[in-house]
Amino acid sequence: AQTVTQSQPEMSVQEAETVTLSCTYDTSESDYYLFWYKQPPSRQMILVIRQEAYKQQNATENRFSVNFQKAAKSFSLKISDSQLGDAAMYFCAYRSATGALDDKIIFGKGTRLHILP
């Protein structure tokens, strides 16, 4: 079974600095998708960025980028120029790409990010 591990329960970063959240996963599959979701204090779950495993190029969305290391099964999220609005719980998630409708999304336990003014 696939697992997703976020080893940092909490992190803090100074406003305008860069921070990296780590995520590792375990799978025997060769094709899958990886996601980072953000959950601000409003509790809404918001997709931040996603990566297809077959793509070597790291995904980027404005100030958010990932470092995808397929061999190491690592999928870290880098937030550049941190802003107060980035304070949230961040979840790493994995989804199989078998094509079955019941492919589950598996979430890590989350990393709470604090932004220090």
Add this chain to the structure above:
Amino acid sequence: EAQVTQNPRYLITVTGKKLTVTCSQNMNHEYMSWYRQDPGLGLRQIYYSMNVEVTDKGDVPEGYKVSRKEKRNFPLILESPSPNQTSLYFCASSQGLALYNEQFFGPGTRLTVL
């Protein structure tokens, strides 16, 4: 506006009193799912549905029921709630036939069972 709605947003109840949390999406999504979120455990899937009248258990289905009579609605039913079901619940939907899809989450329901 494309969205997933849940009701109620907050609920305090007592042990054994049946309750239903509603979930509705307006995006014509086939796939819908319920999660519970507990501190230190992340999100765990309770039940999911691939289409109307098709539901299946997730990782933590005990004590819950669901139904999918219409495509847009996917209610979560607790027949006899217990304190260990106190949690934050999320409903989510996605276009199930697309692999590279995003799950759209509802705003969450904070349930307390006394």
